[in-house]
Amino acid sequence: MPLRPNVSERSAETSPSQKVASSWPEIHDYGIIGDCRSAALVSGSGSIDWLCWPRFDAPSIFAALLDRERGGRWSISPAGPANVKRQYIPDSNILETHFFSSSGSAILTDMMPGAANAFYRNDFLPDHEIIRKVICDSGELEFDIDFSPVADYGRTKVQIREFGKLGLRFTVGRGAYWLRSSAPLLITDKGAHARVVLRRGESLRFSFSYSEEAPAVLRPLDLSLDARIDHSVAAWQQWGRRASYDGAYRNEVVRSALALKLLTYAPSGAIIAAPTTSLPERIGGDLNWDYRYCWLRDASFTIRALLELGYWDEAEDFLDWMLQATRLTQPKLRILYSLYGDKAPVERELAYLSGYCESRPVRIGNAARDQLQLDVYGEVVDAAAQFAVHGGKLDREMQKALIGFGNYVVRNWDQPDEGIWEPRSGRENHTHSRLLCWTAMDRLVRLGERGMLRGAPIERYRQESNLIRRQIEERAWNEQIQSYVSVLDGQELDASLLLLSWYGFAEAGSPRMRSTYQAIRQQLASANGLLFRYRKEKIEGTFALCSCWEAEYLALGGGSLAEAHDRFADLIKYKNDLGLYGEEIDPTTGAALGNFPQAFTHVGLIGAALSISQREKGEQQLAHRPPAATQQATSQVRS
Amino acid sequence: MNWPSWLLSGFLATLALSTLLATTQGLGLTRMNLPYLIGTFVTTQREKARFYGFLIHLLNGWIFSILYVLVFEARHMANWWFGALIGLAQALFVLTVGMSLMPGIHPRMASEQHGPNANRQLEPPGFMALHYGIQTPVSIFIAHAVFGAMLGSLYQLAK
Numbered sequence: 182m183p184l185r186p187n188v189s190e191r192s193a194e195t196s197p198s199q200k201v202a203s204s205w206p207e208i209h210d211y212g213i214i215g216d217c218r219s220a221a222l223v224s225g226s227g228s229i230d231w232l233c234w235p236r237f238d239a240p241s242i243f244a245a246l247l248d249r250e251r252g253g254r255w256s257i258s259p260a261g262p263a264n265v266k267r268q269y270i271p272d273s274n275i276l277e278t279h280f281f282s283s284s285g286s287a288i289l290t291d292m293m294p295g296a297a298n299a300f301y302r303n304d305f306l307p308d309h310e311i312i313r314k315v316i317c318d319s320g321e322l323e324f325d326i327d328f329s330p331v332a333d334y335g336r337t338k339v340q341i342r343e344f345g346k347l348g349l350r351f352t353v354g355r356g357a358y359w360l361r362s363s364a365p366l367l368i369t370d371k372g373a374h375a376r377v378v379l380r381r382g383e384s385l386r387f388s389f390s391y392s393e394e395a396p397a398v399l400r401p402l403d404l405s406l407d408a409r410i411d412h413s414v415a416a417w418q419q420w421g422r423r424a425s426y427d428g429a430y431r432n433e434v435v436r437s438a439l440a441l442k443l444l445t446y447a448p449s450g451a452i453i454a455a456p457t458t459s460l461p462e463r464i465g466g467d468l469n470w471d472y473r474y475c476w477l478r479d480a481s482f483t484i485r486a487l488l489e490l491g492y493w494d495e496a497e498d499f500l501d502w503m504l505q506a507t508r509l510t511q512p513k514l515r516i517l518y519s520l521y522g523d524k525a526p527v528e529r530e531l532a533y534l535s536g537y538c539e540s541r542p543v544r545i546g547n548a549a550r551d552q553l554q555l556d557v558y559g560e561v562v563d564a565a566a567q568f569a570v571h572g573g574k575l576d577r578e579m580q581k582a583l584i585g586f587g588n589y590v591v592r593n594w595d596q597p598d599e600g601i602w603e604p605r606s607g608r609e610n611h612t613h614s615r616l617l618c619w620t621a622m623d624r625l626v627r628l629g630e631r632g633m634l635r636g637a638p639i640e641r642y643r644q645e646s647n648l649i650r651r652q653i654e655e656r657a658w659n660e661q662i663q664s665y666v667s668v669l670d671g672q673e674l675d676a677s678l679l680l681l682s683w684y685g686f687a688e689a690g691s692p693r694m695r696s697t698y699q700a701i702r703q704q705l706a707s708a709n710g711l712l713f714r715y716r717k718e719k720i721e722g723t724f725a726l727c728s729c730w731e732a733e734y735l736a737l738g739g740g741s742l743a744e745a746h747d748r749f750a751d752l753i754k755y756k757n758d759l760g761l762y763g764e765e766i767d768p769t770t771g772a773a774l775g776n777f778p779q780a781f782t783h784v785g786l787i788g789a790a791l792s793i794s795q796r797e798k799g800e801q802q803l804a805h806r807p808p809a810a811t812q813q814a815t816s817q818v819r820s
Numbered sequence: 821m822n823w824p825s826w827l828l829s830g831f832l833a834t835l836a837l838s839t840l841l842a843t844t845q846g847l848g849l850t851r852m853n854l855p856y857l858i859g860t861f862v863t864t865q866r867e868k869a870r871f872y873g874f875l876i877h878l879l880n881g882w883i884f885s886i887l888y889v890l891v892f893e894a895r896h897m898a899n900w901w902f903g904a905l906i907g908l909a910q911a912l913f914v915l916t917v918g919m920s921l922m923p924g925i926h927p928r929m930a931s932e933q934h935g936p937n938a939n940r941q942l943e944p945p946g947f948m949a950l951h952y953g954i955q956t957p958v959s960i961f962i963a964h965a966v967f968g969a970m971l972g973s974l975y976q977l978a979k
Contacts, residue, residue: 346934347944
């Protein structure tokens, strides 16, 4: 039974954050639709409160998510009180919001057609489009349609003009936006508005599109729009049902894969961390960051998840993107990249926006772009190694790049860095960074031993790997608290220590890891059983990904299978009604915190389910299987 | 009339016209994409439309340059500024008369009167093609002036 009530029941229960600003939907009230180029967030009341066109990191055209007054939105909502039930059409990213009132009920369907869909190959297609359709399925229901776009993160008012039967149009910079509606809309000073009563069987159709490279394509709002929805459903279902996973929690795994697919930028293969900026990690606080970029850190987990679910094309595209993106800086790596592999923009604050629930400042760009985080080298090398052991071919260029990363690690692994949690308080000798430097050396040695890395100084990598191992065992182990610690010679813990087993550095069932796990539970577990990532003065939510790591650690041998299931079950209580997760979970209310939905959490969830499934089948985690088992798995995957 | 000179100057001037139009479009000054608009006369496939449209536009420009050459010969004058003047006149004609006729003659263009349907879905250009961006007329005037100027000066040189 979900801890949080769904939208229809929520009116009876208010969380502290709702009391602060009752006009704000909770973060987990949102669903996502997208076309693998951009995404929109749709609230439970049918309001699109976030949209950036033409790509994830472009300025917004709807940003009520960050400022209710000036951000802009497009809502199609019942005029009176109504209960709400939402779902994605099974195994698809087509969102259905079902409104129930005393007078009748209606279904709102929201989607963004994918340009790559084979159905459209011989057809005109808008560059970017949102399709919305609302149909009354019983009685009658009055709807308010409020279309109030504001360009450039709520900064620039737009001038909407009517062009006869073509619809409403406004331009921003080089781009033209067209809204076509089957209901007549009245242009107001804020946008366009209508109030329409729908009776059983009646429907309204809308198409909102954007074009900046050529004359726009304007689609008719007749029955062909319904056919387009059906084709999109079929295309998504075809993709979703390709997931080669037959273990427990299949629904959660497939939903996570679908969410991950939505966060993929198809033209380059990049996967962004989240489609939003500045949703707070603490309501009313300043832990608000822009996540619309691609972090290399996520690479290893993402590749593994995609490969093991059978999504070879996406895994290969992401690896290609990763190696292309890093080409200009090799052998140095940046922490995060833009969608096309450029340096992420400089961080700026948008002081005129209120922020979600008054959580200021709203930031765009990300200052972590200038940080040193040595763990990314291990993550990139591990991702490539996973790809190779699954049967992927490392071409000469890729081999050279990997050797370059390895040589960089040889020269720099002993440096302090900002580490995985990206604090802005300076550099330290993080255990997690050392672990990933060890991982880089270890994977390169393994690839070299299998003849997959010509010309690599394997012996040197082996020596460095031993040196790093010794340093971790001697200085990252705290005898007094009987635990590995976050920083060499330190006292503090953080949840990334659980990854010592994931990367194969320490057996999950070893005394040191078991003892570390106990310490982590003692210090980092919240009342609801989920883990904080660390303990700091600035209170934030429990970190969803860390609970995935915990379930995975238990599945890897740190605990019993039942314990792994229990932890996983604890986590899935906190998905929203659509199966989506944010970055963090409020330990008191269970509300989602931080940017939403979060790729890393969904990747972690897939990883945990995979490890549990492998444990049930008596298989080893794929990255650490012996060569014979790996080859067998590879041939199965390939066939 | 010097046929080889027309062939050469007409071809080079059309190339320059196409390049300028593509550049202004790439710089985001306009969404006017002539190859795409022309190509969609013959196909609905976007990438093919761009390619076919480019070929047709090239051929069209080449043939159209014959009119310029006929004016040069009639006036016994061929130089860059006279060519540019004809180019500006042509641009004015294209933007006013040509664009207003487009929804009627283009088989896939929608109109304000009828809206889009299964066959007609392309955004119409509007007066002076302003629907495709307020700098579209500037882009068209400059490109055609350069087309005419090149034609005038190259035809004169090769004569």
